[in-house]
Structure formats: C-alpha cells, structure tokens
Amino acid sequence: MSVEGEQRTIRCLVAKVGLDGHDRGAHVIARAFRDAGFEVIYSGLHNAPDEIVQAAVQEDVDVLGISILSGAHGTLVPKVIEGLEEYGAMDDTLLIVGGVIPDDDKAELEELGVAEVFGPGTELETTIEFVRENVRDRR
Amino acid sequence: MTEKSAGEVEPGREPPGSTVATAEPEFDVDALVENLLAGEHRALARAITYIEDRTPGYRQLVGELHEHTGDASVVGITGSPGTGKSTLVDKLALEYRDRGETVGVIAVDPASPFTGGAVLGDRIRMGSTVGDMDVFVRSMSARGALGGLAAATADAVRALDAFGKDRIIIETVGAGQNEIDVVRTADTVAVLVQPGAGDDVQMLKAGILEIADCFVVNKADLDGANRTVQELTEMLQLERDVDPIVQTGHHGAEEVEDSRSDTEDNQDEAADNGDGEWRTPVVETVATHGEGVDAVIEAFDDHRNFLADSGALADRARSRYAEEIRTLLREDLGTLLEAEIEDRGGIEALARDVHRRETNPYTVADELLDPIRDCVAENRD
Numbered sequence: 001m002s003v004e005g006e007q008r009t010i011r012c013l014v015a016k017v018g019l020d021g022h023d024r025g026a027h028v029i030a031r032a033f034r035d036a037g038f039e040v041i042y043s044g045l046h047n048a049p050d051e052i053v054q055a056a057v058q059e060d061v062d063v064l065g066i067s068i069l070s071g072a073h074g075t076l077v078p079k080v081i082e083g084l085e086e087y088g089a090m091d092d093t094l095l096i097v098g099g100v101i102p103d104d105d106k107a108e109l110e111e112l113g114v115a116e117v118f119g120p121g122t123e124l125e126t127t128i129e130f131v132r133e134n135v136r137d138r139r
Numbered sequence: 140m141t142e143k144s145a146g147e148v149e150p151g152r153e154p155p156g157s158t159v160a161t162a163e164p165e166f167d168v169d170a171l172v173e174n175l176l177a178g179e180h181r182a183l184a185r186a187i188t189y190i191e192d193r194t195p196g197y198r199q200l201v202g203e204l205h206e207h208t209g210d211a212s213v214v215g216i217t218g219s220p221g222t223g224k225s226t227l228v229d230k231l232a233l234e235y236r237d238r239g240e241t242v243g244v245i246a247v248d249p250a251s252p253f254t255g256g257a258v259l260g261d262r263i264r265m266g267s268t269v270g271d272m273d274v275f276v277r278s279m280s281a282r283g284a285l286g287g288l289a290a291a292t293a294d295a296v297r298a299l300d301a302f303g304k305d306r307i308i309i310e311t312v313g314a315g316q317n318e319i320d321v322v323r324t325a326d327t328v329a330v331l332v333q334p335g336a337g338d339d340v341q342m343l344k345a346g347i348l349e350i351a352d353c354f355v356v357n358k359a360d361l362d363g364a365n366r367t368v369q370e371l372t373e374m375l376q377l378e379r380d381v382d383p384i385v386q387t388g389h390h391g392a393e394e395v396e397d398s399r400s401d402t403e404d405n406q407d408e409a410a411d412n413g414d415g416e417w418r419t420p421v422v423e424t425v426a427t428h429g430e431g432v433d434a435v436i437e438a439f440d441d442h443r444n445f446l447a448d449s450g451a452l453a454d455r456a457r458s459r460y461a462e463e464i465r466t467l468l469r470e471d472l473g474t475l476l477e478a479e480i481e482d483r484g485g486i487e488a489l490a491r492d493v494h495r496r497e498t499n500p501y502t503v504a505d506e507l508l509d510p511i512r513d514c515v516a517e518n519r520d
Contacts, residue, residue, distance in 0.1 A: 008192055009280075034256035039280050044263035051269045055262060058275055060184035087181050 010135055012063040015043040015052045017080065020070030025098060029065060032124040038063075038131070049076055053083030056093060062135045068099040073109065081113055092136040096127070164196025172203045175302055180272055183302045187277055190294045201294045207301035211243070214439055215309045215322030218331030223357040225264035227331065227426040227435070228310050232274045233267040234432050235306050241273045243299035245292060247311040247321055250280040257281075261310060275299065289320035290466060293459070296324055319350060324459070326452060327442045329353040329435070332371065334363040348378065351419055353438045359423035359431065371421045379418075417445055479507050 014030045016023055023045055033040045041059050043052060056064050068076065077097060084090040090113060097109060098118045106117045115134055118127055166189065174182035189197045216224050225246065232242045246261035259278035268274040277295065281288050292309060299307050311321050322328045330351040354371050356364055420438045424431030446452035480486050492498050
C-alpha cells in the first residue's frame with residue numbers, strides 16, 4: 001500500500017583485499033552495480049581483511065564483493081569471513097568473490113560460506129542477476 | 140517513554156489506509172534499541188538501514204532513540220566536489236580520536252536520478268582511522284526518498300547520538316537545496332573552498348554564504364590561497380555591513396550599533412566578541428597533511444560555545460524540531476489523503492470529473508477533507 005519499501009535498495013561493498021593492485025575489474029563491477037540501481041561503496045585498493053569487515057558492518061551492506069587477483073584468496077577470504085562472523089554479520093551478507101580462482105579453491109571458498117565465485121569472462125548481467133536473486137531477506 | 144508512540148496500533152482498530160505510521164514493525168524494535176544503546180555496532184548499522192529504507196517500525200525506533208539524544212556535537216561540512224571534504228573529515232576524526240572522543244560520520248553522495256544507483260566513494264579517503272571501530276562511517280546516497288534526505292539524515296544522526304558518539308560529522312556536496320537542508324541538521328556548518336576558486340566564491344554568494352558558520356580554505360599550500368582567504372574575508376565583511384541582521388541571527392537590530400562601533404578592534408578575532416554577533420572565521424588547512432585541523436576544531440568549538448552562551452543552540456534545535464514535526468504531519472496527512480482519493484475512485488477519475496465540468500477542484504478537496512475535519516472536531520475537547 002505504501003509507496004516506500006516496495007523495492008529495497010541493494011547496498012554493496014566492492015572491495016579489493018591484500019596487495020594486488022589490479023582494480024579494473026572492481027571498477028567495472030562497481031559501475032555495473034550502480035547502473036543496475038544498487039548503492040555501491042567502493043573500498044579502494046590495498047585493504048586489510050579487518051578494514052573490509054569494518055566497512056561491511058558499518059555500512060550494513062547486503063552484498064560484499066571481494067575482488068582478488070593475487071592468488072592470496074586462500075588466506076584473505078577466510079579472515080574476512082571470520083571477522084564477519086565475529087560481528088554476527090555473516091548470516092545476512094551475501095559474500096561473492098571475483099577474480100582468478102582455481103576450481104579446487106573455488107569449492108573450498110564455497111564451503112566456507114562464499115555464495116559464488118565469478119571468474120574471468122563472466123557476463124555482468126549474470127552477476128547482477130545472481131545478486132538480485134540471492135540477496136538475503138534481512139527482516 | 141512516551142505513552143503513545145507514533146505508530147502504535149490498537150488491535151482490531153486499524154485505521155483506513157494502512158500508512159507507514161500505522162504499519163506493524165517488520166523487526167523487533169525494542170531489541171534493536173536495547174542492542175544499540177548497549178553499544179553494538181551492528182545494531183547501529185542496522186538501525187540506520189531501517190531509517191534509510193523507512194522500514195515499517197522505523198518511526199517507533201527513532202521515537203525511542205530520541206530521548207537518548209542531545210549530547211553529541213554535530214558539525215556539517217559541505218563544499219564543491221574535489222575541495223577535500225572527505226580528507227578533512229578523515230583528519231578531523233583522527234584528531235578527535237586522539238583527544239579521546241568517539242566519532243560518527245555520515246557521508247552523503249549523489250545518486251543517479253535515472254537508476255537510483257550510486258557509487259559512494261567517500262570511504263576511500265577515510266583511511267586514517269581505519270580499523271578503529273570508534274569511528275563509525277556511514278555512506279548514504281541521496282536516493283529519492285519521500286520527505287527527503289534531510290529527514291533520513293536527521294534520524295541517522297539521532298541513532299549515532301543515542302549510540303553515544305561525542306562528535307558527529309555530516310559530509311555532503313554543496314550542490315543544491317537538498318544538500319543545504321542536510322547540513323542544516325548540524326549545529327555548526329563549515330563550507331570548504333579551494334584556492335583559485337574565484338568563480339566558486341562568486342557562487343557561494345547565492346545560498347551557501349548564509350549557512351556557513353565557518354569557512355575552510357583547504358589546499359592552502361597552493362598558489363592563490365591568500366587571495367581566496369582575502370576574498371572570503373572581504374565578502375563576509377561586506378555582508379555584515381550590508382545586512383548585519385543576517386549575521387546576528389536571533390538578535391535584534393538594537394545590537395547593530397554596538398557591533399559596528401567595535402568592528403575595527405575585532406578584525407582578527409573570529410569568535411564571539413561579546414557583542415552577540417558571530418563572526419564567520421576563515422580557516423586555512425592542508426588536509427592531506429593534517430595542517431590546520433586544530434584550528435578548524437577550535438573554530439567549531441568556538442561556534443558551539445557561542446551558540447550555547449547566546450541561547451541559539453536551543454533555539455536552533457527547537458526550530459529544527461518544529462520543522463520536523465511539520466514535515467512529518469504533511470507526509471502523514473498526504474498518505475492518509477492518498478488513501479481517501481483511492482477510495483473515491485482515484486485521482487484520475489476525480490480529475491476527469493473536474494475536466495467535464497461536473498465538479499471543481501475546490502469541491503473535490505472539500506469533499507475529501509470534510510470527513511477528516513469532522514473527525515478532528517469531534518475528537519477535540
């Protein structure tokens with residue numbers, strides 16, 4: 001009945017973790033999310049896992065997208081997950097990872113709680129659709 | 140506790156047209172308030188989300204938080220894009236933390252009017268205090284919320300205040316009325332300018348000059364900084380001479396004489412001179428290096444003390460609340476009337492009748508309003 005709240009604005013944090021400096025992918029995703037009507041908070045480069053956790057908690061984002069191209073996902077992503085759990089934020093944050101992730105590692109990350117891993121060549125539309133369909137109901 | 144919170148609904152007596160005000164909360168309001176007051180960051184973050192989304196229940200939430208507010212000092216920072224607002228805010232937060240105070244920041248960025256999407260980038264510049272949870276940074280977009288951004292910002296400030304933040308900073312691009320309304324939520328408003336912005340200074344005349352309690356010339360290590368400071372100072376001087384009442388705010392014209400006579404002596408004194416007039420200071424900073432941040436904080440504190448001493452702090456707060464009440468009532472009545480309009484076949488049908496000369500807009504409005512009028516009259520003692 002009321003006009004408000006019909007379609008909740010999806011908030012995303014697009015984050016670069018660790019030392020890798022390749023942020024083209026993150027920029028492209030941030031822009032695509034913005035054009036899809038999401039609110040995107042971009043972290044900038046070279047964030048430590050606890051910085052990402054702090055931003056995700058304070059901004060209360062629906063989606064946390066981590067872009068990693070350094071190969072350090074095996075250490076960094078678990079630390080982010082740990083941090084989110086500490087604040088009780090893991091359950092209703094949709095965690096997705098983008099970058100070059102080997103298949104074996106992909107399975108491992110998903111085991112840990114990553115909702116999906118998007119590799120090179122993924123259509124932007126695919127990622128946006130995934131977010132729309134899987135964003136957690138938080139009420 | 141208030142006896143009747145705004146959205147309380149007596150069971151089985153749901154009024155016609157379920158408005159936001161009357162809708163059942165979609166979350167556990169009491170638990171959230173309790174957790175927020177207990178200092179849980181996640182609860183604070185979620186409270187602000189509900190406020191932004193206007194999730195049913197947010198009114199009760201804000202209502203319950205209100206009594207716990209009033210202790211924070213609230214500063215608004217505005218200026219053109221690229222003047223260094225986020226960088227300054229970052230350094231201010233750092234300095235406050237060094238002094239042992241906790242900080243809340245609300246950074247407002249524009250949203251696309253077409254998709255509603257936004258990239259909120261202020262956080263990138265706020266690296267100094269990263270890892271310190273006692274600096275709570277929240278990005279908000281100027282989404283096309285009904286009633287507007289200003290209301291949502293004011294409520295988010297309430298949440299930060301109730302949470303116990305000592306200092307709250309609102310940052311926004313000084314681009315339009317919407318943004319000006321936002322910084323007005325603050326007790327003290329600082330306008331950021333960068334050197335060589337001759338045209339900017341011209342632009343300031345229209346609107347922003349009046350709301351500035353403090354000017355900050357950032358990037359003061361660049362050429363032309365002195366000149367910008369000088370231009371601003373001259374402009375402020377001119378403004379005072381032309382219309383002293385604008386500057387005196389709540390004080391009457393009888394004080395004009397006094398303030399004029401000792402203007403000379405007080406040229407370099409920016410703060411209150413005991414003549415009841417606030418002299419807008421111009422402070423120079425190099426925010427990237429943290430230079431001048433002390434002076435900015437001093438200017439903020441001077442202004443707040445001035446407001447407190449002159450009674451204007453309370454005046455400002457009261458006029459803000461008055462405006463808030465009016466806005467809420469307009470919004471709620473609007474929603475109620477929308478429901479009435481729907482009930483009578485919708486606005487299209489009514490407009491068609493008017494077009495066919497079967498009735499006229501005034502009659503339609505009266506017909507819609509009369510039952511409400513009667514109802515109000517009946518319930519009044």
